[in-house]
Amino acid sequence: MKKQTFDVAIVGGGIAGLSFAYTAAENGHRVIIFEKDSQASGASIRNFGLIWPIGQPAGPRFELAMKSREIWTQLSRKAGFWISQNGSLFVASAEDEMQVLKEYHGQFGFNTKILSPSQVSDISGQVHTEKIRGALFSSVEMTVNPPEAILAITNYLKNLKNVAIKTGEMVLEAGNGMIRTSSGSWKADRIIICSGSVTHALYSDVLKQSAMTVCKLQMMKFKSLENTFTIGPTICGGLTLQHYESFKGCPSIDQLRKRILKDLPEYVRYGVHVLVAQNNHSEFIIGDSHEYGEAIDPFNNADINNLILTYLEKYFPIKKLALTKSWHGIYLKNPGHTEFVYRADPSTFLITGFGGGGMTLAPAFAEQFLSSL
Numbered sequence: 001m002k003k004q005t006f007d008v009a010i011v012g013g014g015i016a017g018l019s020f021a022y023t024a025a026e027n028g029h030r031v032i033i034f035e036k037d038s039q040a041s042g043a044s045i046r047n048f049g050l051i052w053p054i055g056q057p058a059g060p061r062f063e064l065a066m067k068s069r070e071i072w073t074q075l076s077r078k079a080g081f082w083i084s085q086n087g088s089l090f091v092a093s094a095e096d097e098m099q100v101l102k103e104y105h106g107q108f109g110f111n112t113k114i115l116s117p118s119q120v121s122d123i124s125g126q127v128h129t130e131k132i133r134g135a136l137f138s139s140v141e142m143t144v145n146p147p148e149a150i151l152a153i154t155n156y157l158k159n160l161k162n163v164a165i166k167t168g169e170m171v172l173e174a175g176n177g178m179i180r181t182s183s184g185s186w187k188a189d190r191i192i193i194c195s196g197s198v199t200h201a202l203y204s205d206v207l208k209q210s211a212m213t214v215c216k217l218q219m220m221k222f223k224s225l226e227n228t229f230t231i232g233p234t235i236c237g238g239l240t241l242q243h244y245e246s247f248k249g250c251p252s253i254d255q256l257r258k259r260i261l262k263d264l265p266e267y268v269r270y271g272v273h274v275l276v277a278q279n280n281h282s283e284f285i286i287g288d289s290h291e292y293g294e295a296i297d298p299f300n301n302a303d304i305n306n307l308i309l310t311y312l313e314k315y316f317p318i319k320k321l322a323l324t325k326s327w328h329g330i331y332l333k334n335p336g337h338t339e340f341v342y343r344a345d346p347s348t349f350l351i352t353g354f355g356g357g358g359m360t361l362a363p364a365f366a367e368q369f370l371s372s373l
């Protein structure tokens with residue numbers, strides 16, 4: 001069989017793979033994408049749909065997130081999917097949480113505001129303001145509907161003359177300028193592998209020798225029992241402050257961590273931080289948890305979902321919502337780093353391990369990486 005030749009071959013049709021394909025196609029390269037399923041079904045569609053600069057520490061990573069924000073805005077116009085520039089709201093239920101928010105705003109905040117409980121009502125009328133000390137609002141975060149956005153980007157790329165997409169194609173070999181599946185083989189000047197499952201199949205030894213770990217997270221979807229129920233910005237609680245690196249530089253964060261460990265040990269055990277995002281269908285995505293290690297339980301833990309909802313009920317009207325779906329996602333994480341890059345041969349790169357930051361970082365990272373080659 002005659003081998004077809006491309007400038008860039010991408011293995012994986014999730015947000016990382018699509019980001020590399022989009023950048024390469026924009027630069028005029030002939031691109032082919034291989035996705036093992038009929039459409040992406042992994043972590044890229046099992047998340048809140050957040051473009052979340054506030055989770056990144058000040059400096060290059062925050063700048064990378066802001067660049068991704070620009071790319072997402074461009075993609076939404078070109079591919080025609082819903083995107084909301086709704087911002088984020090960090091609600092403080094205790095004084096130590098409020099102190100961390102004030103410190104973040106004073107030292108690192110970009111387009112942020114400290115709000116009193118009454119001011120919170122003006123931004124999100126659904127928060128139980130009588131039970132909070134205040135909040136921090138950031139205007140730069142955005143929300144997409146992941147399954148719809150990923151599908152729209154895929155279809156947009158598919159319609160470009162210089163892009164080919166092969167779905168339902170499990171890659172059996174990738175390297176040294178060649179891709180092989182059960183249905184054929186292709187040549188490419190560069191190969192970029194961005195698929196978690198294929199990564200394990202093709203480069204299990206590389207992953208074993210790295211510090212990479214697997215993370216399982218649990219999430220839920222709810223529908224509103226009231227047609228007019230909207231929340232405005234994505235809403236987070238105090239648990240979230242210990243999850244994101246952006247808050248590590250706040251002087252009071254260690255004191256907050258100690259208090260949470262003492263008062264809420266089960267939340268720490270399961271890596272729970274509580275967040276509510278609303279999509280374009282008035283559905284609410286609520287989560288999540290973080291369990292690390294190779295021995296991932298394939299079944300969801302009802303206790304974790306109950307922990308999330310119990311905490312959220314303190315400041316959010318969860319009884320106005322009805323549960324419609326629950327699931328878990330699994331992703332690779334490279335501790336201490338925002339991604340994992342391995343050069344398998346002069347033309348083949350394994351790029352994975354964005355952890356929970358793929359939606360926020362992958363579009364700009366792809367642009368940055370390809371420009372460096």
